[in-house]
Amino acid sequence: MFRVFYQAKEKFKKELKIEGFLYSDLTVLASDIPYFPPEEEEENLEDGIHLVVCVHGLDGNSADLRLVKTFIELGLPGGKLDFLMSEKNQMDTFADFDTMTDRLLDEIIQHIQLYNLSISRISFIGHSLGNIIIRSVLTRPRFRYYLNKLHTFLSLSGPHLGTLYNNSTLVSTGLWLMQKLKKSGSLLQLTFRDNADLRKCFLYQLSQKTGLQYFKNVVLVASPQDRYVPFHSARIEMCKTALKDRHTGPVYAEMINNLLGPLVEAKDCTLIRHNVFHALPNTANTLIGRAAHIAVLDSELFLEKFFLVAGLNYFK
Numbered sequence: 113m114f115r116v117f118y119q120a121k122e123k124f125k126k127e128l129k130i131e132g133f134l135y136s137d138l139t140v141l142a143s144d145i146p147y148f149p150p151e152e153e154e155e156n157l158e159d160g161i162h163l164v165v166c167v168h169g170l171d172g173n174s175a176d177l178r179l180v181k182t183f184i185e186l187g188l189p190g191g192k193l194d195f196l197m198s199e200k201n202q203m204d205t206f207a208d209f210d211t212m213t214d215r216l217l218d219e220i221i222q223h224i225q226l227y228n229l230s231i232s233r234i235s236f237i238g239h240s241l242g243n244i245i246i247r248s249v250l251t252r253p254r255f256r257y258y259l260n261k262l263h264t265f266l267s268l269s270g271p272h273l274g275t276l277y278n279n280s281t282l283v284s285t286g287l288w289l290m291q292k293l294k295k296s297g298s299l300l301q302l303t304f305r306d307n308a309d310l311r312k313c314f315l316y317q318l319s320q321k322t323g324l325q326y327f328k329n330v331v332l333v334a335s336p337q338d339r340y341v342p343f344h345s346a347r348i349e350m351c352k353t354a355l356k357d358r359h360t361g362p363v364y365a366e367m368i369n370n371l372l373g374p375l376v377e378a379k380d381c382t383l384i385r386h387n388v389f390h391a392l393p394n395t396a397n398t399l400i401g402r403a404a405h406i407a408v409l410d411s412e413l414f415l416e417k418f419f420l421v422a423g424l425n426y427f428k
Contacts, residue, residue, distance in 0.1 A: 132387065142424035147186040160232030162191065162263065164427070165220060167198045169240025169269075170206075170298070174199035176409055180237055180268075183415050187424045192232075196223050198242075205241065208297030208306075209314055213248040217255060233263040235427060239409055240341060241298060243270030244315070250323030264329040264426040268408040269338055273345040273367055274302045274315050276360065277353045280339040282400055310363045319370035325378035329426045333408060333418075335388040339401020347385050348372060386422070390414060 121136060164184070166177040174197040181195050200215040201207075224231060236246045246265065249255055278284050291299035300306045301314040310316060324330050334346030344351040348371050354364040375383050390407045397403040407414060 128389070138421055141420055142422055143187045143420065145187070145189060147189075159192075160230040161194045162233040162235065162427070163194050163196060163224070163229065163231050164235045164237060165196045165198060165216075165246075167216065167236065167238045167242030167246055168202065168205075169238075169242045172205065172239065172242070173202040176239060177237060179410060179412065179415050183419045184424065184427055187419050188427060191427070193427070194227075194229065196220065201245070206294040206296035206298055209244055209248055209301055209318075212245050212298065213252065216245050217249050217252055220249070221254065231258070231261055234258055234261045235264040235266070237266040237268070238270055239268045240270065240405065241302070243267045243272065244298075244302075244318070247272075247323055248318060250326070251318070251321040259326045262326045262328070264331065265324060265327045266331045266333070266423070266426060267346070268333045269335065269341045269346050269405055270332070271302055271341045271345045272332075272348050272371065273342070273364065274304055275342060275345065276304060276364065277344070277351050277357075278339070278342050279353075280401055283339050304360075310360060311366075316363065316367055319367040322374065324371065325374040325381050327381055329382050329384065330375060331384045331386065331423075331426055333386045333388060335390060335404045335408070337390055337392065337398075337401065337404035340405040347387075384426075386418070388414065388418075 121134065125134065164181075166174075166181060168174065168176040177197065181197065185191075185193065185195075196219070198216055198219055200219040201212045205212070223229070238246045250259070250262075275284070275287060287299055287303065290296065291303070297306070304310055304313045304315065307313045332347055334341075334343050336343045338346070342351070344354075348368060350365060350368060354361045357364070372383070375381055388404075388408065390404050390411060391413075392398045392403045392407070395403065
């Protein structure tokens with residue numbers, strides 16, 4: 113039976129044409145603590161707590177990452193974790209990134225002051241557009257005090273290189289229409305149409321600023337089934353179309369170097385990429401790529417496997 117499974121798995125890996133590991137390749141789980149331990153010790157908060165800030169994406173709300181929070185809490189009972197489920201931007205995610213950055217930064221500082229928290233570590237979990245807001249917060253002078261406390265940045269389908277070179281004409285058209293109807297500053301910035309000079313666009317200038325290298329772990333989760341956020345953008349890597357583009361391609365390459373260069377040089381920072389392949393039904397949402405985009409939030413099958421096998425390690 114095992115031999116049949118092994119042969120089928122190896123055949124599957126060859127068909128995927130990727131280099132990496134599958135869940136079943138790993139013999140050790142990220143946590144061996146049962147979800148509901150019989151006795152829970154009282155938390156000793158003298159050493160400080162681990163603040164985890166969860167930031168939703170476009171047109172999302174504070175409940176979007178509730179399952180992510182649940183599986184981390186179940187997997188790490190007594191982990192001295194405090195979750196801030198960001199809600200300051202949920203009424204208007206179509207504003208420009210500077211505006212949303214100010215709101216999130218105010219929310220974080222107010223949360224720490226309101227509950228008089230003694231912070232030992234800060235981690236961020238973002239979905240989609242929320243990841244850009246997180247990166248922008250890291251560049252603000254008011255956040256400088258917390259840079260040495262940064263621990264893990266978990267990016268779920270984050271458009272770190274914008275939505276250029278999206279292979280879905282349907283999605284690109286939809287985003288263009290939405291930007292026009294909503295007069296969205298954030299969508300304008302994601303598509304590099306906020307300035308005629310690409311190097312003066314928000315995302316390019318953000319790539320030039322420090323931030324990610326202060327984390328111990330930078331975890332990029334991406335899915336090729338996601339048509340909303342390009343696979344290469346979520347992974348922060350070059351794509352074939354950009355290589356052939358003599359106008360925008362070099363700027364795209366510069367952004368990648370701006371983002372990854374400091375990470376490579378930082379001795380205490382580890383960059384991890386996870387590729388996700390979801391088992392999705394044949395629906396319209398799957399066809400346009402929306403199902404995979406939100407599956408990282410609402411698929412219990414994916415979330416439990418991801419955190420139990422690997423994800424919990426980043427929050428210990």
